[in-house]
Amino acid sequence: MTSLPFTLRWGILATGGIATTFTKDLLIDPETRSAGDIRHVIAAAASSTSASRARDFLSSVNAPSSSKAYGSYKELVQDKDVDIVYVATPHSHHYQHTRLALEAGKHVLVEKPITVNAQQCAKLRQLAQEKNKFLMEAVWTRFFPLSREICNLIQNGSLGNIVRVYADFSFWNDVPTEFDTQHRMINPELAGGALLDLGIYSLTWVFMALYHTQQQQEPATAVKKREEPVVSSAVTKYETTGVDQTTTVLLHFPSTGAHGVASTSIQVATTPNPAHASPDAIRIQGTLGDLTVNYAPRPRTYTLIPAGNEKRGQPAPFAYQVVTKHEDIPGGGHGMFWEADECARCIRDGKLESGVCGLEETEVVMRVMDQVRRQGGVVYPEGIESLEFPLGGFGL
Template sequence: MSQPKSVRWGIMATGGIAQTFTKDLLVDPKTRGVNDIVHLVTAAASSSSKASAEKFISSYVDGKQGDTKATAYGSYKELVQDPNVDIIYVATPHSHHYQNCRLALEHSKPILCEKALTVNADQAKILVEEAKKRNLFFMEAVWTRYFPLSIEIRKAIQDGKIGEVLKVSADLSIGAIPEDSFDVAHRMVNKDLAGGVLLDLGIYSLTWLFQTIYHTLPKEKRQAPKVVGALMTSEPRTGADEATTMLLDFPVSTPTGKSRTHGIATAALRTHFDHERDTEQATPAVRIFGDEGEIQVFGPIYRPSRYRITYTKKGDNKQPFEDKEHEFPGGIHGMSWEADEAARCFLAGKLESESMPWSESITIMETMDEVRKLGGLTYPETIETTKYPMDMKAKQPEHVQTVNRD
């Protein structure tokens, strides 16, 4: 058996999501059956201070990767200039992704960038063109897509297990009273940081619509959905969206394309997606309706561990339903699988991941642009702009993990 290949990561930002990603990154890949790659963290940077990066490395890297040491930086520019870094994981707030990714691409670094990829589709398109022009790998870090559970569900749809998919609904609502849970400066409700539920929570609801309708079709049959309705409720202190509902019309149904599919994606702060998530009475947060059955995914939809297939047309060998459960091996949180994909693509010389291609990331950003337009949600020009570079240091916090992704 050949030796696994090492991929050296640079971590941009040191907040909650960077911590979770790094812990997953350094879990032995063999615990999840991965034998071809090994992940190493060779650098980390904080925009606030070198000391913050040093603390991050001490807490999450040192002693977890043999003799390999990581270098701490007090600026992102120093990080992207490090020759010992193969690929950058961008863990900053999505308000700053465009500027941060442009910086990394400018210094010839491949990128795995957190979702939402950017603030708007124009920014996403420029990043894709920059990556293409520079022949660099670039991928949106939609971790949920790479779960074995998600892959299994997509295959069940493509295999026709529930017939033609005619409607999909997905909700991520976290049951947080914003006035009690978030200061007005917090990135969850701060419009200066592209705050609100659409880009932070709604991206997960849209992920389930896109991966089960759009992505399960052959590439040549995929068509962007039309946003036929959007409703937003504004957070009273800041004007960011605290609740968003989206109604999408996918013109080509899956798996055969003989119809069309309705998509309903919702996200909210004050309500909760599932009050009974740990009991037998739990209700599904994602429902994929076919004309011969239904797939029910139990929340939280960013990290689901179980789903059910029910059958309305029961053949001779079909039970009324099938329950499926998936564990997270080796104690991982779930981000390891997207890191494995990014590493393999990088090592193979690919520019994009087939499971999260550039065209789909752009289409999702275009969808969210239209939802914002219909809902009347705008952000400051400083974060909507495609101008580069912009001096945003004074406004750039470390990425804080808003949702308790347990």
Template sequence: MAPQPHTVRWGIMATGWIAEMFVKDLLTNPAARHVQDVAHKLVAVASSTSKDSAASFLTKVKAPEGVTTYGSYAELVADPDVDIVYVATPHSHHFQNTMLALEAGKNVLCEKAFTVTAAQAKKLVETARSKKLFLMEAVWTRYFPLAYCTIASPNKKKEAPKTVAAINKYATGADEMTNIILQFPKHKSMGIAMTCLRIPTDTDGHNSSGPAIKIQGPLGEIQVMGPAFKPLQYRVIKKDSAGKVEIVDCPIPQDRERDWGHGMFWEADECARCLRDGKKESSTLPWEESIVIMEIMEEALKQGGVDYPELITTDVYDAKSPLNTGKR
């Protein structure tokens, strides 16, 4: 008889857009993506708005019977049936919400951006370490098979870059368009990242404007086709290839029965494997890297002159913060 998969019991904090995408993926059959060793069970959902919102969410995702609904995040993290909490609130809330879960003894997968400041990210990591809990930033594309082929190099010591950034702001002061140059002096390499709320990288949705990501080196170029947040194809153009382009498609497997497959299940599988193996952090996205990402973000915001209020930048945990109690 085949060994039983290791099943992880999930509690979902918040009922917005990304929570819906993630939970629909959690509910897909792992066999549809050829995964046999781990499985996922949705046990509870919490909305800071009301228990009714949590119930409507379950209807939207076509959840099976028996999932508990809560009208507060505090109740969710106290649920003994929950192994891991998925924090799907706005990033302004991540520090307080993740601390709420960690303080209650729960493992956490926290949406990106991980936090608002690097100090907050460090505090989350310190708390997870001292409480011997699993903690991971939900950089879902890191776990795409495509990323394994092209970008991620697990276990390799990465160099923290120097950062130069410029930001255009709305009249409200919110960051609208950001360009960042990253310099890796030891590796003699550089990266340029551009993002904008109003201008898409893939103008017509058919990659007519070229690749969303280019990785260039002396031996050639890898092009990752858009959209950058959910790439499904990459191309390899070797130096002296005489115009030959190797095209590799990496489609996201669909669960035909649920008519769904967004690609977030791979990060959930990683969490389940880490919990099964007693790992507290993912080797594909170690804590140190999430902290470096936040240091870069913080530096870019500083150089771009973006200021956030104390309520969301504080690294002092407060279970009764409005970010935890849902007072709007």
């Protein structure tokens, strides 16, 4: 006898660009990606502006007519038909809006970066535990089957010891000039800057290769803490607003000696011209060979390059190959449904955190970004760095 799929009922908090992409992905039949054990329902959406804007949003994504439209975030989090809230406001607002949803007793998936700083992240983590609710940062990249496969290759030693990782995510296509100071990516009031918006993907790849995959002891023994990196960085800021436009972070893991270089910019691009794709936005270098990945946030192809290791006497356990997975994302989607499926399965199984994108690692990444901002002198307004809740000016 086959059991019924587990149904997760979503409330979409905000109606901007990524909320649209994510919600469209939620509406794709999970069977198209062999995920028949779960089902997603759009229970409601809310706009801080008006209920009619939320209604227009729901129509634009072809949500079912049963989905409710709210003109405030407060109403959304009170809805008894909502199990999980997807927070898709600018990062400056993530702490306030995630807290709003957790305080109301909802599970939360919150867009990246989870918060503006590590102490806000720690507070949300503590609150989610107290409330017995699931909480995850929406780093969708980690849930691509290709990313899972790469982590397995690293963990099972196929690449040997990982010595160095380069990861870049830079683009300027959608970013206006430095004088367009109200734009979300440049405006300090919205926690703008390359690091928090794009650099988090570069850091994600360094973390997947050098932190996530660190061997932990069996749960039966005391859990070994993973080693945090030593951080140094260079930051170039916009003169107009003081947020970072180009940032490079060097992460050093002392016990293995591994180096990670995570770079980001909104002045130049990883792929400056679509006619000339970069096959190696990410380069993971092990003693048995290299693995390169084509595109940081939405990886579709990786290449294995065995080292010519005759002198070391250790041949790589793989031949040169280009591995393409999901060139066409299943169901015509964007690839955000894999993280949504993880939320559904964790909640179904009573887990408060994901093993793929857990809050301990999220908090360490936030601590790295805090250090980089301190080193580069990127300062945001007090209100958006605050732990205080609720604060005025956040549509609460």
